[in-house]
Amino acid sequence: MRYERPETLEDAVGLLSATPERSHILAGGTDLLVRMKNDDFDADLVVDIKRIAGMGEIARTDAGFVIGAAVPCAKLAEDAALVAAWPGVVEAANLIGSTQIQSRCTMTGNLCNAGPAADSVPALVAVDARVKIVGPEGNRIIPARDVPVGPGQTSLAPGEIVAAIVLPEPAPQTGSAYLRFIPRTEMDIAVVGTAVVLTRDADGTVASARVALGAVGPRVIVPDDAAQMLVGTTLDDDTLARFEAACSDAATPIDDKRGTVAFRKEVAGVLARRAAKIAYDRAGETQ
Amino acid sequence: MSFDASYNEKELNAVGTRPVRPDGVDKVTGRARYGADYNMPGQLVARVLRSPHAHARILRIDTSQAEALKGVKAVVTAADLPDLTDGDASLFAILDNCMARTKALYDGHAVAAVAAIDVHVARKALKLIEVDYEVLPHVVDVDLAMAPDAPVLDETIITKGVTPAPDAPSNVFAHSEFGHGDVAAGFAKADEIVERTFKTEQTHQGYIEPHACVASCNSDGSAEMWVCTQGPFVYRQVCADLLGLEVSKLKVTSSEIGGGFGGKTHVWAEPVALALSRKAGRPVKLVMSRNEVFRASGPTSATSIDVKIGATKDGTITAAEATLRYTSGPYPDTWAETGAMTAFACYDLENVKTVGIEVLVNRPKVAAYRAPSAPMAAFAVESAIDSLAHKIGIDAVDFRIKNAAREGTRSSYGPVYGPIGIGPTLEAAKAHAHMSAPLGKNQGRGMACGFWFNFGGQTCTDLNISADGTVTLSVGTVDVGGSRASLSMIAAEELGIAYEDVKAGVADTASLGYNDMTDGSRGTFSSSMATISAARNAIAVMKQRAALMWDIPVEDIEWKDGQAHAVGASHDNLAPLSVKDIAAKAGNTGGPIAGHSELVADGAGVSFGTHICDVEVDPETGATRVIRYTVIQDAGKAVHPAYVEGQYQGGAAQGIGWALNEEYIYGEDGRLQNAGFLDYRIPVCSDLPMIDTQILEIPNPNHPYGVRGVGETSIVPPLAAVANAVSDAVGVRMTHVPISPPRILAALKAQR
């Protein structure tokens, strides 16, 4: 197995294109290194992207926050502007693993690993994040939601690399939140994950809302009809009860070692309701 | 030399203090050598091929391609481990478990193994081994395995212990029965009766260090093994028996141990490593992965238990009965019998009956796990006791106090108790501030008692006095919880020297006589007894040497405060001789000075504990947090109180994990779904509160200092204590462990 640390994206793309099979991109490595320990893992090439200029940086541009593919999740919490703009994304990324894991792992890795229970992915989908992709056939920008296509599967073509995740500038009075359910307090994998982003009008009613549910389907679920129920309300108890039921209905989990269908559907609704409350309160605190 | 082990109250100086452990620096600096940290020249790497099927006949194994691979030095199958067990069924079960012979009996059962020059070659070789299986129907659930239409694992098994004997084979290996009195008459006298069925899922000991060994067989019939084990002498015996080696020619050295909890009292892959080494003619290192540890080693029984208890309105239990069904994995064993013995051991009962039923299933061979079989029985019984207390409207602690066993009680499993600690731990619980602390919203409190037998067994130690007066102590019980410190303290106490002047170590099997393994909470109990005896023997030698040095009769010498004192009018002006003084002259007074001891440590003294637990449950998600936890247990005498507290806390932590989240989860296909620490959820630090402890000291009459084993009892009450607390918090009786969030929400829903 070959290990390469190219200094440019072009070189990285070149290396990957030359070895289209059994080659892997290494960001933080907190998924990949674990997989490599399996007896049935085989690789010819591992391309570490952490040396590539700009990969470890967060830039604020006209497009919004451009988060390099190798930015460790711990660094997100150190960026005050990002925390103020998208607390729901930062808190999701900072639920991953532990302090040690967060100082290595990236949101890009979380996204490209395409695990249905990935914590940062519902948060990214809820804020409608985009990803910048470079590849042998050129560059493209797609919604983060379209990167994972199924468990362990992405829409990336051979040789393609995610270069950055782009979060838009939030509209005024926007709040975001992410909550997950795990049976333990940490070092666990989400049994249900819920992200809510909403924007308030001047009078306190919800002007727009977006909801994303994780770990309750092969991909993140975006229950637009449930989100629409919040619009025009101030999250009164009735609305929240209907919203909770709609989120439960939208969830399509399976019975597995992490929980039953009934449990996951019910908890998806409970957490979505709680996340909506938090996002609403946060929206009220911003200018 | 005769040795009197009876308790003798006296002032102790070293015992009861909290010195730093001798193995601490090595452990925190990473220098300590565990199972995988040992290497030999020319060593090969072993890998094991395991069955992906829960139950399958092995039709054919073709290893030729693997053998032909460059770098492969040996491939073994059951054919390389011929059956030398001579009708010994339990030894045969160990052999068959190490390497499947005709059938793979569970997902993860070893079918072949390779030794190669490196891990890459070994991995590749595994893929080249062809195995043809005929997949058979399987069963993993304890109740389903007893159903009339269940697939039968072993057609030769006809249930023992029932009359008339059944005429068809089944998965029920045996029934066992304990108790006394007339339960029917007792229930007739009861005003209230609680009758319920409980279930517990299979858990793993969860030791952090996977099984690991380096085995080396020589052409002259001698062999060596470095291995992570709780019992090097037992491993030596079993491996020698299985491989046809002479016991004395196999030297086994135990490594430091990263947890065992009973799981390292049984051999797993060690005979396979020896077989590979014998075939390859080179040393072989075999380290299990975590996946293999879960699939093929260790777990405890899954159980299903019926309990019925009756009491009069004044709170007197009139009868108690339980039927306990325990899985043993695919081989016969006696786990239910142990559960049946412990179930009602805390109580003084006129009429009691328990039946243990041993059930074979397609899961890994059950191994000992800290007070094996007792936690599940205690869960069922203590839950029912709690319900009954509610039903008759009496406080749960008072109810237990009223019915607690005491000195002179005939236990439910037969023997009559000597002085015991169940009453005092309950009284201490009643008086504890935890018991009356206020509870908040969604919070609940539970308590429960537990019992464990404890064990003594064969033990020997060597105590050698060096020329500078310092002491080396060689013991044969593996140090799993700080026993090198405790035993050094004991030697220092007896000799009257400083703790720092004693260095205790665990000897290999070539350097010391046979010792039973570290199990049954026996390590400190039995090795301290042998250490006291060895120290007293060394003192006798030192007195003789002092007599020679002074040229006075040995009868005129007294040993006090680490010195020989001459007594009597004619020579009491002689300055005392210290260990150092005597040791310095040893070469001229008869050579090296040592004390030895070989004994059977009888009278381990049964142990009891009472736990109190507070939880908070989120009623919308079923998430449970343990917010306060108190362990009260009788230690007899706490030699090193910090390590006794550590045992109390460790057992409670493991029990809390078992109660709330840990379980083996099998798919429809009989494959283990969660063979890793991500989905097999042991508690992490932040899941637990600080676990408070209270040590009671009710001296064991059969130990010079009153010591009892303390290692296991602490895992017995938590399942029930947590269950009682959760049931209190949510208002529904939880009867299925682990009490995971989905089970709590489902129970709440069913009640609505």
Ligand SMILES: Cc1cc2nc3c(=O)[nH]c(=O)nc-3n(C[C@H](O)[C@H](O)[C@H](O)COP(=O)(O)OP(=O)(O)OC[C@H]3O[C@@H](n4cnc5c(N)ncnc54)[C@H](O)[C@@H]3O)c2cc1C
């Ligand atoms: C102890 C532990 C705890 C964990 N806890 C959590 C948790 O709580 N929640 C959670 O969601 N996850 C958890 N994880 C999983 C993991 O940490 C996360 O998925 C993490 O975000 C992965 O990021 P990474 O940078 O380390 O990815 P890597 O391992 O480097 O990569 C992951 C995958 O993405 C691909 N990839 C990486 N970068 C790119 C790129 N730029 N372009 C295209 N493909 C790319 C890799 O080839 C690989 O397939 C845990 C892992 C561990 C070891």
